[in-house]
Amino acid sequence: MFQMKWIAGVALAAASVLFAPATLAKKPAAFASDDEVFLALRDAARNGDANRAAELASRLGNYAIPSYVDYFRLRPRINTAGEQEIRDYLSRYEGSAIADRLRNDWLLELGRTRNWTLFDEQYPQFVLNDDNQVKCYALTSKALKGQDVVDDARGVLVNTQNYGEACALLIVTLVEAKQFTQDDVWTYVRMIGESGFANTLRRIASVTDASETALVQAFEKPDGILARGPGGNRASREVFILALGRSAKNDPSRAVSALVKAAEQLNEREREHAWAQIALQASMKLAPDAIVYWHRTNGARLSPDGYQWKARAALRAGEWKLVKSTVEAMPANLKNDAAWIYWLGRAHLAEGDQEEAKRLFGSIADQTNFYGQLALEELGRKVTVPPRAKAPTAEEIAPMAExxxxxxxxxxxxxxxxxxxxxxxxxxxxxxxxxxxxxxxxxxxxxxxxxxxxxxxxxTKSELDFTQRFPTPFRDVMVAATERLSLDMAWVYGLIRQESRFIMNARSHVGASGLMQLMPATAQFVARKIGMGNFSQHQVNDIGTNITLGTNYLNMVLHDLEGSQALATAAYNAGPGRPRAWRSTLPRVVEGAIFAESIPFTETRDYVKKVLSNATYYAALFEDKPQSLKARLGSVAPKGFATSELP
Incomplete structure (x- = not known):
């Protein structure tokens, strides 16, 4: 289990009471306050218990936040409530965040029931419009009216984990409307196979020219499909390719053997897609042969993950020409990401095209993120703290309190x-x-x-205040803890900023606690190692204890990984064994940035980049001089470590 997961925060006791006390209603002994009733109401709504929600809401007639009482009462009945009741709620709380949330819920229900007339009326009023399934329903509605939505659909259908029923319906609708071809269908089948969503596969089976049974078998029991071979028609060959990817998820070499054996039964395009399926899974395992498989994909249309892992494999292998061609082939949303702009610039630099490299670096050098900082260094400048904007006046702050x-x-x-x-x-x-x-x-x-x-x-983009962005609470405690261990305080603050965002009693969904998000077993282990007598788990949210345990643990993994902040940061998030395993797969010494970009866990990859970016800005604040993120990242060598006793 990871040392750190996403923060699922807890309360800040310091927040002052801003609402008048609610009129106390008579309640059973189980509830000590209206707040407790309200929390129970929220839970009943989440559980879909309409009767319980109605009963609890009836006790809160004078509660301070009536819009949420009414929302939690209505939400479990969204599929049975009358249209007028929902309209009345939206009218009563028009312009509020929770009304927009209810409209989101209603749009999903209207799409599910195919009430396109009412959906089309309500959709333009959905302010945030941040729900991928609602977007899929909206495009489906347009397609059913004969509108061409292919380009918009391809922009929405990039993340299969957000497909649900709505995006599968969009694919089916576009195939039936002849806006999507079988090439499109099988592209999405492969993407779904890569991500692992069997139910979505079932939902689009009817438009694939293959049976649902065959698709599910390729997904769940791929080796049986591979044993039979590709078959004589396109559908059976595509099912075989899907099975190759699913099999490679467990054992790339077995999938390679099956493909080599069946290669003559596939056409050139099909072989490219087949190799791409295997190459992706091999890349995510950091297998050294992944780069060989990617070279066999040529110009195959890849999934978003496929393009990115092809580029990462090329980075690890030092093949800048392949990095360049892969990034240039990416869809616009990926190609315009700061990460791939930076690596494309590096590829141009490797080819001697300094002008284009400078242009690319310059386009992102003003971004205050990992790749913006690296681009700045490529332009010969180091990372500094920008001038502080004029501090907000009391007159500017006063409306915020109101x-x-x-x-x-x-x-x-x-x-x-x-x-x-x-x-x-x-x-x-x-x-x-x-x-x-x-x-x-x-x-x-x-x-x-x-x-x-x-x-x-x-x-903010132009009005910048890095004292707000990079705070240093409990600095006296932190100075004492880091000086005792000769630990880089900027790095520790950078880690805390990513771990808990300084929520003092933060607790993750896997049980990590406090500013430094310590897992119970880790806290116990470190307390024992440093001789902290009579340690008990309830102490982990004490600021001094949490910082003491967290800094000691960070110091342990840093020394275990030869002083590399890149490796130790990964270890703090994913456990010490994983970065040791990842570095052992490297074909050569690589820049720390290449190591970070090719971490196979999405959460840890993002975490390492953000922590070290944070740390660089903290160092600039503390030392009041320019800093180098590249120096902090260092390089990572492909040699292993002895087994450590760290948990």
Missing amino acids: NAGFRRALKFFDLNMRFEGYREWNWELRKMDERQHLAAAEYARQKNVLDRMVNTSDR
């Missing part, structure tokens, strides 16, 4: 309802300019809601 959405957010944070709090906070930020973002961030600082301060300040 903002109803922020007041609701703080109430939710106090109730450990961070998801609802984030919704309310971010809804208000949509309406604000950069000066107001700085003022809102400063208000969050005053209320000691540091995660909102950081995230709000991070939104």
Whole structure:
């Protein structure tokens, strides 16, 4: 189990009470307050228990946040509630975050029931429009009316984990409308196979020219398909290719043997797709032969993961020509990502095209992220803290304290309802300019809601305040802990910023706790190693204890991995054994940035880049001089370590 997972936060006791006390209704002894009733109502709504939700909501007639009481009462009945009841709710709370959330819920139900007339009326009023399935339903509705939506559909159908029923319906609809060809269908079949969503495969089986039984067998029992071979028609050959990818997920070499044996029964295009299926799985296992398989894919149309892992395999192998051709073949949304702009610039640099490389680096050098920082260094400059914007005045901050959405957010944070709090906070930020973002961030600082301060300040592009973006709470404790271990304090703060965003009592969904998000077993292990007597698990959220245990653990993995911050950061997130295994697969010494980009766990890959980017800015703040992210990343050598006793 990972040392760190995403933060599922807990309450900030420091948030002040901003609402008048609710009138107390008579309640059973099980509930000590209206807040407890409200939390139970939220849980009943999440569980789809309409009767329980109605009963609990009836006790909260005078609760401080009636829009959410009414939402939690209505949400479990979204599929049975009358149209007028839903319209009344939307009208009553028009313009609010929770009304937009209910419209999202309703649109999903309208799409599911194919009520396109009402869907088309409501969809333009969905403000956030951030639900992929709603977008798929909207495109389906247009396609059913004869509109050409192919380009928009391809933009939406990039992430198979968000397909659900809606995006599968879109694929079926576009095939039936002859807007998608069988080439399109099989592209999405392979993408679904890569991601592992069998139900989605079943939903589009009817438009594949293959039986659902064959598709499911290729998905769930691929080796049986491989034993029979490709067959004589396109559908059976495509099923065989799907099975190759599924088999390679467990054993790439077995899939390679099957493909080599059957190669003459596939045409050139089919062989390219087959090799791509195997190459992707081999790349994600960091297999040294992955680059060989990618060379056999030529110009095959790949999935988003396929393009990115082909480029990563080329980076690991030092094949800059392949890096360049792969990035240039990526769809626009990937090609325009800062990561691939940077690596394309590096590929041009490797070929001697300095002008184009400089142009590419210059296009992202103003971004305050990992690849923006690296691009800046490629242009001969180091990472510095930008000039601080004029601090928000009391007059600018005052409206933030009066903002109803922020007041609701703080109430939710106090109730450990961070998801609802984030919704309310971010809804208000949509309406604000950069000066107001700085003022809102400063208000969050005053209320000691540091995660909102950081995230709000991070939104600004020209008005920058890095004291908001990179706070240093508990600095006296941190100085003592890091000096005792000769540990880089900038790195520790960079890690905490990513781990918990300074939510003091943060607890992840896997049980990691506190600022440094320590797993129970890790905390116990470190306490024993450093001789912390009488340690008990309830102490892990104590600030001093959490920092002491966290810095000691970080110091242990750093020494275990020969002082590499890149490897140790990965170890803190994914466990010490994994980065040792990952480095052992390297074909050569690589830059730390290449190691980070090719980490096979998406969460850990993102984590390492963000922590070291954070650390570079913290160092610039602490030392008041330019810093090098490249130096911090160092290089990673392909040699193993002795087995460690670390958990």
